[in-house]
Amino acid sequence: MPEARPFSTDDAQLEPIAAKVLAGERLNFDDGLALYGSPDVLAVGWLANYVREKMHGDVAYFNVNRHINPTNVCVAACRLCAFGRKKGAEGSYTMALEQAWETAASGYSEAVTEFHIVGGLHPDLPLEYFLDLISGLKERFPQVHIKAFTMVEIAFLARRAKLTVPETLRKLKDAGVDSMPGGGAEIFADRVRHIICDHKIDGDEWLETARMVHEAGLKSNATMLYGHIENDEDRVDHLLKLRALQDETHGFQTFIPLAFHPDHTALAHLPKTTGLMDIKQIAVSRLLLDNFPHIKAYWQMMTAKIAQIALRFGADDIDGTVIEEKIYHDAGATTPQGMRRQELMRLITAAGRVPVERDTLYRNVMRSEDSFTVAV
Ligand code: V47
Numbered sequence: 001m002p003e004a005r006p007f008s009t010d011d012a013q014l015e016p017i018a019a020k021v022l023a024g025e026r027l028n029f030d031d032g033l034a035l036y037g038s039p040d041v042l043a044v045g046w047l048a049n050y051v052r053e054k055m056h057g058d059v060a061y062f063n064v065n066r067h068i069n070p071t072n073v074c075v076a077a078c079r080l081c082a083f084g085r086k087k088g089a090e091g092s093y094t095m096a097l098e099q100a101w102e103t104a105a106s107g108y109s110e111a112v113t114e115f116h117i118v119g120g121l122h123p124d125l126p127l128e129y130f131l132d133l134i135s136g137l138k139e140r141f142p143q144v145h146i147k148a149f150t151m152v153e154i155a156f157l158a159r160r161a162k163l164t165v166p167e168t169l170r171k172l173k174d175a176g177v178d179s180m181p182g183g184g185a186e187i188f189a190d191r192v193r194h195i196i197c198d199h200k201i202d203g204d205e206w207l208e209t210a211r212m213v214h215e216a217g218l219k220s221n222a223t224m225l226y227g228h229i230e231n232d233e234d235r236v237d238h239l240l241k242l243r244a245l246q247d248e249t250h251g252f253q254t255f256i257p258l259a260f261h262p263d264h265t266a267l268a269h270l271p272k273t274t275g276l277m278d279i280k281q282i283a284v285s286r287l288l289l290d291n292f293p294h295i296k297a298y299w300q301m302m303t304a305k306i307a308q309i310a311l312r313f314g315a316d317d318i319d320g321t322v323i324e325e326k327i328y329h330d331a332g333a334t335t336p337q338g339m340r341r342q343e344l345m346r347l348i349t350a351a352g353r354v355p356v357e358r359d360t361l362y363r364n365v366m367r368s369e370d371s372f373t374v375a376v
Contacts, residue, residue: 155209
Protein backbone atom coordinates (compact mmCIF):
# COMPACT_ATOMS: atom_id res chain seq x y z
CA MET A 1 0.00 0.00 0.00
CA PRO A 2 1.40 3.44 -0.91
CA GLU A 3 2.23 5.58 2.13
CA ALA A 4 -0.46 7.80 3.61
CA ARG A 5 2.09 10.49 4.51
CA PRO A 6 2.09 13.32 1.93
CA PHE A 7 5.16 14.06 -0.17
CA SER A 8 7.11 17.12 0.83
CA THR A 9 10.51 18.49 -0.11
CA ASP A 10 12.53 21.65 0.14
CA ASP A 11 14.23 20.81 -3.19
CA ALA A 12 12.15 22.61 -5.86
CA GLN A 13 13.71 20.43 -8.57
CA LEU A 14 11.99 17.39 -7.12
CA GLU A 15 8.45 18.84 -7.34
CA PRO A 16 7.87 18.13 -11.07
CA ILE A 17 9.50 14.71 -10.69
CA ALA A 18 7.20 13.88 -7.78
CA ALA A 19 4.21 14.90 -9.91
CA LYS A 20 5.33 12.46 -12.62
CA VAL A 21 5.97 9.63 -10.16
CA LEU A 22 2.57 10.07 -8.51
CA ALA A 23 0.91 10.10 -11.94
CA GLY A 24 2.81 6.94 -12.96
CA GLU A 25 4.68 8.77 -15.75
CA ARG A 26 8.12 7.75 -16.99
CA LEU A 27 11.13 9.79 -15.85
CA ASN A 28 13.71 11.08 -18.35
CA PHE A 29 17.48 11.66 -18.41
CA ASP A 30 17.26 15.11 -16.78
CA ASP A 31 14.98 13.75 -14.06
CA GLY A 32 17.63 11.13 -13.33
CA LEU A 33 20.30 13.83 -12.99
CA ALA A 34 18.04 15.89 -10.70
CA LEU A 35 17.44 12.84 -8.47
CA TYR A 36 21.17 12.13 -8.19
CA GLY A 37 21.90 15.80 -7.55
CA SER A 38 19.21 16.32 -4.93
CA PRO A 39 20.37 16.95 -1.37
CA ASP A 40 16.94 15.75 -0.13
CA VAL A 41 17.66 12.04 0.12
CA LEU A 42 14.58 11.46 2.24
CA ALA A 43 12.32 12.91 -0.45
CA VAL A 44 14.00 10.83 -3.17
CA GLY A 45 13.58 7.81 -0.88
CA TRP A 46 9.91 8.66 -0.25
CA LEU A 47 9.25 8.58 -3.99
CA ALA A 48 11.15 5.31 -4.48
CA ASN A 49 9.34 3.76 -1.54
CA TYR A 50 6.00 4.89 -3.01
CA VAL A 51 6.78 3.04 -6.24
CA ARG A 52 8.16 0.04 -4.38
CA GLU A 53 5.04 -0.29 -2.22
CA LYS A 54 2.76 0.16 -5.24
CA MET A 55 4.56 -2.77 -6.90
CA HIS A 56 5.20 -5.09 -3.96
CA GLY A 57 3.24 -3.85 -0.95
CA ASP A 58 5.13 -4.77 2.21
CA VAL A 59 6.75 -7.92 0.84
CA ALA A 60 10.54 -8.22 0.82
CA TYR A 61 12.08 -11.20 -0.95
CA PHE A 62 15.08 -13.34 -0.06
CA ASN A 63 16.37 -16.72 -1.16
CA VAL A 64 18.60 -19.55 0.01
CA ASN A 65 21.56 -19.64 -2.34
CA ARG A 66 25.13 -20.76 -2.69
CA HIS A 67 27.86 -19.14 -4.75
CA ILE A 68 30.30 -21.28 -6.72
CA ASN A 69 33.30 -19.66 -8.44
CA PRO A 70 34.90 -22.50 -10.42
CA THR A 71 38.04 -20.52 -11.28
CA ASN A 72 39.63 -17.16 -10.55
CA VAL A 73 42.00 -17.45 -13.50
CA CYS A 74 41.18 -14.59 -15.84
CA VAL A 75 42.70 -13.14 -18.99
CA ALA A 76 41.02 -9.78 -18.45
CA ALA A 77 43.00 -8.10 -15.60
CA CYS A 78 40.31 -5.48 -14.93
CA ARG A 79 41.39 -2.60 -12.70
CA LEU A 80 38.13 -2.89 -10.75
CA CYS A 81 38.68 -6.49 -9.73
CA ALA A 82 40.57 -8.10 -6.83
CA PHE A 83 39.33 -11.62 -7.59
CA GLY A 84 41.00 -12.50 -10.91
CA ARG A 85 44.52 -13.97 -11.19
CA LYS A 86 46.74 -14.74 -14.14
CA LYS A 87 47.18 -18.44 -14.92
CA GLY A 88 49.88 -19.91 -12.67
CA ALA A 89 50.02 -16.79 -10.44
CA GLU A 90 50.06 -17.13 -6.69
CA GLY A 91 46.55 -17.64 -5.34
CA SER A 92 45.13 -18.75 -8.69
CA TYR A 93 42.85 -21.80 -8.64
CA THR A 94 40.67 -23.85 -10.95
CA MET A 95 38.34 -26.45 -9.51
CA ALA A 96 38.34 -29.98 -10.88
CA LEU A 97 34.75 -30.95 -11.69
CA GLU A 98 34.51 -33.27 -8.66
CA GLN A 99 35.72 -30.41 -6.48
CA ALA A 100 33.07 -28.06 -7.85
CA TRP A 101 30.33 -30.62 -7.20
CA GLU A 102 31.65 -31.21 -3.67
CA THR A 103 31.69 -27.44 -3.10
CA ALA A 104 28.06 -27.32 -4.19
CA ALA A 105 27.16 -29.95 -1.60
CA SER A 106 28.90 -28.21 1.29
CA GLY A 107 26.72 -25.85 3.29
CA TYR A 108 23.67 -27.48 1.72
CA SER A 109 21.94 -28.02 5.07
CA GLU A 110 19.32 -25.29 4.55
CA ALA A 111 18.23 -26.82 1.23
CA VAL A 112 19.66 -24.32 -1.21
CA THR A 113 17.29 -23.37 -4.05
CA GLU A 114 19.87 -21.59 -6.24
CA PHE A 115 23.48 -22.01 -7.32
CA HIS A 116 24.98 -18.68 -8.41
CA ILE A 117 27.96 -19.54 -10.61
CA VAL A 118 30.44 -17.01 -12.03
CA GLY A 119 34.18 -17.01 -12.53
CA GLY A 120 37.19 -15.71 -14.43
CA LEU A 121 37.75 -15.81 -18.18
CA HIS A 122 40.07 -18.82 -18.21
CA PRO A 123 42.32 -18.97 -21.30
CA ASP A 124 42.24 -22.78 -21.62
CA LEU A 125 39.07 -24.21 -20.09
CA PRO A 126 36.89 -25.39 -22.98
CA LEU A 127 33.12 -24.94 -23.16
CA GLU A 128 32.82 -28.69 -22.42
CA TYR A 129 34.21 -28.11 -18.90
CA PHE A 130 31.36 -25.72 -18.16
CA LEU A 131 28.75 -27.95 -19.81
CA ASP A 132 29.96 -30.92 -17.73
CA LEU A 133 30.04 -28.77 -14.59
CA ILE A 134 26.41 -27.75 -15.10
CA SER A 135 25.05 -31.15 -16.16
CA GLY A 136 26.87 -32.76 -13.20
CA LEU A 137 25.24 -30.28 -10.84
CA LYS A 138 21.79 -30.89 -12.35
CA GLU A 139 22.27 -34.62 -11.98
CA ARG A 140 23.23 -34.29 -8.31
CA PHE A 141 20.84 -31.43 -7.37
CA PRO A 142 17.94 -31.63 -9.85
CA GLN A 143 15.71 -29.33 -7.79
CA VAL A 144 18.24 -26.46 -7.56
CA HIS A 145 17.96 -23.54 -10.02
CA ILE A 146 21.26 -22.84 -11.78
CA LYS A 147 21.90 -19.13 -12.36
CA ALA A 148 25.22 -19.16 -14.15
CA PHE A 149 27.65 -17.07 -16.22
CA THR A 150 27.58 -13.34 -16.86
CA MET A 151 27.15 -11.85 -20.34
CA VAL A 152 30.94 -11.35 -20.34
CA GLU A 153 31.58 -15.05 -19.72
CA ILE A 154 29.01 -16.13 -22.30
CA ALA A 155 30.52 -13.90 -25.00
CA PHE A 156 34.01 -15.20 -24.10
CA LEU A 157 32.98 -18.88 -24.08
CA ALA A 158 31.23 -18.48 -27.43
CA ARG A 159 34.26 -16.84 -29.02
CA ARG A 160 36.66 -19.48 -27.70
CA ALA A 161 34.39 -22.32 -28.85
CA LYS A 162 33.97 -20.61 -32.27
CA LEU A 163 30.22 -20.69 -31.84
CA THR A 164 27.63 -17.95 -32.02
CA VAL A 165 26.14 -16.69 -28.75
CA PRO A 166 22.73 -18.30 -29.52
CA GLU A 167 24.49 -21.65 -30.21
CA THR A 168 26.41 -21.37 -26.95
CA LEU A 169 23.25 -20.49 -25.04
CA ARG A 170 21.47 -23.51 -26.49
CA LYS A 171 24.25 -25.80 -25.25
CA LEU A 172 24.31 -24.19 -21.79
CA LYS A 173 20.53 -24.42 -21.56
CA ASP A 174 20.56 -28.08 -22.62
CA ALA A 175 23.20 -28.76 -19.94
CA GLY A 176 20.92 -27.24 -17.27
CA VAL A 177 21.52 -23.48 -16.99
CA ASP A 178 18.19 -21.94 -15.92
CA SER A 179 18.97 -18.21 -15.91
CA MET A 180 21.83 -15.72 -15.88
CA PRO A 181 23.18 -13.36 -13.21
CA GLY A 182 23.63 -9.65 -13.87
CA GLY A 183 27.38 -9.17 -13.51
CA GLY A 184 29.89 -7.66 -15.90
CA ALA A 185 27.71 -4.70 -16.88
CA GLU A 186 29.84 -2.31 -14.78
CA ILE A 187 29.23 1.10 -16.47
CA PHE A 188 28.40 1.10 -20.17
CA ALA A 189 30.08 4.45 -21.01
CA ASP A 190 33.25 3.74 -23.05
CA ARG A 191 35.30 6.45 -21.31
CA VAL A 192 34.83 4.74 -17.93
CA ARG A 193 34.90 1.19 -19.21
CA HIS A 194 38.31 1.74 -20.83
CA ILE A 195 39.74 2.58 -17.43
CA ILE A 196 38.02 0.13 -15.08
CA CYS A 197 37.66 -2.97 -17.29
CA ASP A 198 39.45 -2.39 -20.56
CA HIS A 199 39.57 -6.04 -21.60
CA LYS A 200 35.89 -6.82 -21.22
CA ILE A 201 33.24 -6.73 -23.95
CA ASP A 202 31.98 -3.19 -24.41
CA GLY A 203 28.62 -1.91 -23.22
CA ASP A 204 26.85 -2.50 -26.55
CA GLU A 205 28.07 -6.08 -26.63
CA TRP A 206 26.91 -6.65 -23.05
CA LEU A 207 23.45 -5.39 -24.02
CA GLU A 208 23.39 -7.42 -27.25
CA THR A 209 24.36 -10.57 -25.35
CA ALA A 210 21.60 -9.91 -22.82
CA ARG A 211 19.15 -9.50 -25.70
CA MET A 212 20.18 -12.91 -27.08
CA VAL A 213 19.86 -14.47 -23.60
CA HIS A 214 16.30 -13.17 -23.36
CA GLU A 215 15.53 -14.26 -26.94
CA ALA A 216 16.72 -17.74 -25.96
CA GLY A 217 13.95 -17.77 -23.34
CA LEU A 218 16.22 -17.25 -20.34
CA LYS A 219 15.69 -14.58 -17.69
CA SER A 220 18.65 -12.56 -16.44
CA ASN A 221 19.54 -9.86 -13.97
CA ALA A 222 21.44 -6.64 -14.56
CA THR A 223 23.94 -4.74 -12.45
CA MET A 224 25.74 -1.41 -12.36
CA LEU A 225 29.06 -0.85 -10.63
CA TYR A 226 29.10 2.61 -9.04
CA GLY A 227 31.33 4.61 -6.72
CA HIS A 228 34.59 4.67 -8.72
CA ILE A 229 35.34 7.15 -11.56
CA GLU A 230 31.87 7.39 -13.10
CA ASN A 231 29.68 10.49 -12.88
CA ASP A 232 25.92 11.01 -12.61
CA GLU A 233 25.54 11.22 -16.41
CA ASP A 234 27.23 7.83 -16.80
CA ARG A 235 24.89 6.27 -14.25
CA VAL A 236 21.74 7.70 -15.78
CA ASP A 237 22.93 6.64 -19.24
CA HIS A 238 23.53 3.10 -17.92
CA LEU A 239 20.11 2.84 -16.29
CA LEU A 240 18.26 4.20 -19.33
CA LYS A 241 20.05 1.79 -21.67
CA LEU A 242 18.92 -1.10 -19.48
CA ARG A 243 15.38 0.31 -19.41
CA ALA A 244 15.30 0.60 -23.21
CA LEU A 245 16.36 -3.05 -23.65
CA GLN A 246 13.85 -4.17 -21.05
CA ASP A 247 11.08 -2.40 -23.03
CA GLU A 248 11.96 -4.70 -25.92
CA THR A 249 12.67 -8.05 -24.25
CA HIS A 250 11.08 -8.01 -20.74
CA GLY A 251 13.82 -10.51 -19.89
CA PHE A 252 15.36 -8.76 -16.88
CA GLN A 253 14.07 -9.75 -13.47
CA THR A 254 16.18 -7.80 -11.02
CA PHE A 255 18.52 -4.83 -10.99
CA ILE A 256 21.39 -4.87 -8.51
CA PRO A 257 23.46 -1.72 -7.97
CA LEU A 258 26.95 -2.79 -6.86
CA ALA A 259 29.10 -0.49 -4.72
CA PHE A 260 32.74 -0.48 -5.77
CA HIS A 261 35.09 -2.06 -3.17
CA PRO A 262 38.59 -0.68 -3.88
CA ASP A 263 40.78 -2.80 -1.56
CA HIS A 264 43.41 -4.93 -3.34
CA THR A 265 42.39 -3.58 -6.77
CA ALA A 266 44.40 -1.34 -9.11
CA LEU A 267 42.02 1.45 -8.02
CA ALA A 268 42.77 1.03 -4.31
CA HIS A 269 43.41 4.77 -3.95
CA LEU A 270 39.70 5.54 -4.49
CA PRO A 271 37.49 6.11 -1.45
CA LYS A 272 34.74 3.64 -0.52
CA THR A 273 31.11 4.55 -1.14
CA THR A 274 29.16 6.08 1.74
CA GLY A 275 25.92 4.78 3.25
CA LEU A 276 23.93 7.69 1.83
CA MET A 277 25.33 7.10 -1.66
CA ASP A 278 24.34 3.43 -1.45
CA ILE A 279 20.83 4.30 -0.32
CA LYS A 280 20.37 6.95 -3.00
CA GLN A 281 21.58 4.53 -5.66
CA ILE A 282 18.84 2.08 -4.68
CA ALA A 283 16.21 4.83 -4.75
CA VAL A 284 17.20 6.31 -8.13
CA SER A 285 17.33 2.82 -9.66
CA ARG A 286 13.78 2.09 -8.47
CA LEU A 287 12.54 5.37 -9.92
CA LEU A 288 14.26 5.19 -13.33
CA LEU A 289 13.86 1.45 -13.94
CA ASP A 290 10.06 1.52 -14.00
CA ASN A 291 9.93 -1.69 -16.06
CA PHE A 292 12.20 -3.79 -13.82
CA PRO A 293 10.13 -5.92 -11.45
CA HIS A 294 12.75 -6.04 -8.68
CA ILE A 295 15.51 -3.93 -7.13
CA LYS A 296 17.96 -5.88 -5.00
CA ALA A 297 19.88 -4.52 -2.01
CA TYR A 298 22.68 -7.09 -2.04
CA TRP A 299 23.54 -7.33 1.66
CA GLN A 300 26.96 -8.94 1.12
CA MET A 301 27.99 -5.88 -0.86
CA MET A 302 26.26 -3.04 1.06
CA THR A 303 26.27 -4.63 4.56
CA ALA A 304 23.20 -6.11 6.20
CA LYS A 305 22.48 -2.84 8.03
CA ILE A 306 22.39 -0.65 4.91
CA ALA A 307 20.49 -3.34 2.98
CA GLN A 308 17.85 -3.35 5.69
CA ILE A 309 17.40 0.43 5.40
CA ALA A 310 17.30 0.07 1.59
CA LEU A 311 14.09 -1.96 2.01
CA ARG A 312 12.40 1.38 2.83
CA PHE A 313 14.14 3.28 0.00
CA GLY A 314 13.05 1.31 -3.05
CA ALA A 315 14.49 -2.21 -2.67
CA ASP A 316 12.18 -5.23 -2.46
CA ASP A 317 14.88 -7.94 -2.37
CA ILE A 318 17.87 -8.51 -0.11
CA ASP A 319 19.46 -11.47 -2.00
CA GLY A 320 20.04 -14.66 -0.04
CA THR A 321 22.00 -16.70 2.42
CA VAL A 322 24.97 -16.38 -0.02
CA ILE A 323 27.15 -19.21 1.21
CA GLU A 324 30.78 -18.51 0.26
CA GLU A 325 31.09 -15.13 -1.44
CA LYS A 326 34.57 -14.48 -2.90
CA ILE A 327 34.48 -11.48 -5.28
CA TYR A 328 33.64 -8.86 -2.63
CA HIS A 329 35.68 -10.45 0.12
CA ASP A 330 38.81 -10.42 -2.05
CA ALA A 331 38.15 -6.67 -2.48
CA GLY A 332 37.89 -5.95 1.23
CA ALA A 333 34.26 -6.67 2.16
CA THR A 334 33.93 -7.32 5.89
CA THR A 335 30.43 -8.80 5.79
CA PRO A 336 30.06 -12.34 7.19
CA GLN A 337 30.31 -15.38 4.91
CA GLY A 338 26.70 -16.42 4.61
CA MET A 339 23.65 -15.64 6.72
CA ARG A 340 21.01 -18.06 7.93
CA ARG A 341 17.37 -17.85 6.82
CA GLN A 342 16.20 -16.88 10.29
CA GLU A 343 18.58 -13.93 10.45
CA LEU A 344 17.56 -12.66 7.00
CA MET A 345 13.91 -12.90 8.05
CA ARG A 346 14.64 -11.04 11.30
CA LEU A 347 16.32 -8.18 9.38
CA ILE A 348 13.40 -7.92 6.99
CA THR A 349 10.76 -8.06 9.71
CA ALA A 350 12.57 -5.41 11.76
CA ALA A 351 12.39 -3.15 8.67
CA GLY A 352 8.60 -3.43 8.82
CA ARG A 353 8.46 -5.73 5.80
CA VAL A 354 7.03 -9.20 5.35
CA PRO A 355 9.76 -11.74 4.47
CA VAL A 356 8.91 -14.03 1.56
CA GLU A 357 11.32 -16.76 0.54
CA ARG A 358 11.46 -16.92 -3.25
CA ASP A 359 13.16 -19.13 -5.78
CA THR A 360 15.24 -17.48 -8.53
CA LEU A 361 12.11 -16.89 -10.64
CA TYR A 362 10.28 -15.23 -7.71
CA ARG A 363 7.95 -18.12 -7.00
CA ASN A 364 7.15 -18.62 -3.31
CA VAL A 365 9.14 -21.37 -1.59
CA MET A 366 7.45 -23.50 1.06
CA ARG A 367 9.67 -25.36 3.51
CA SER A 368 9.41 -28.35 5.75
CA GLU A 369 12.48 -29.51 7.66
CA ASP A 370 15.32 -29.67 5.11
CA SER A 371 13.27 -29.83 1.91
CA PHE A 372 11.23 -27.31 -0.05
CA THR A 373 8.48 -27.04 -2.65
CA VAL A 374 7.86 -24.18 -5.03
CA ALA A 375 4.44 -22.64 -5.65
CA VAL A 376 3.50 -22.82 -9.34
O1 V47 B 1 30.51 -8.20 -12.46
C1 V47 B 1 33.96 -7.11 -9.17
C2 V47 B 1 31.48 -6.69 -9.43
C3 V47 B 1 30.19 -8.39 -10.09
C4 V47 B 1 34.39 -5.69 -7.63
O2 V47 B 1 22.64 -11.43 -10.56
C5 V47 B 1 33.05 -5.66 -7.89
O3 V47 B 1 21.72 -11.91 -8.66
C6 V47 B 1 32.75 -4.07 -6.31
O4 V47 B 1 27.24 -9.51 -10.53
N1 V47 B 1 34.05 -4.04 -6.02
C7 V47 B 1 29.83 -9.82 -9.76
N2 V47 B 1 32.22 -4.88 -7.24
C8 V47 B 1 28.71 -9.86 -8.73
C9 V47 B 1 27.36 -9.84 -9.39
C10 V47 B 1 26.17 -10.25 -8.63
C11 V47 B 1 26.20 -10.29 -7.25
C12 V47 B 1 25.05 -10.71 -6.56
C13 V47 B 1 23.92 -11.08 -7.23
C14 V47 B 1 23.89 -11.04 -8.61
C15 V47 B 1 22.68 -11.48 -9.33
C16 V47 B 1 25.02 -10.62 -9.32
O5 V47 B 1 30.88 -7.86 -9.01
C17 V47 B 1 31.10 -8.13 -11.23
C18 V47 B 1 31.53 -6.72 -10.93
O6 V47 B 1 30.59 -5.81 -11.39
N3 V47 B 1 32.82 -6.53 -8.85
N4 V47 B 1 34.96 -6.60 -8.42
C19 V47 B 1 34.92 -4.81 -6.65
N5 V47 B 1 36.21 -4.73 -6.37
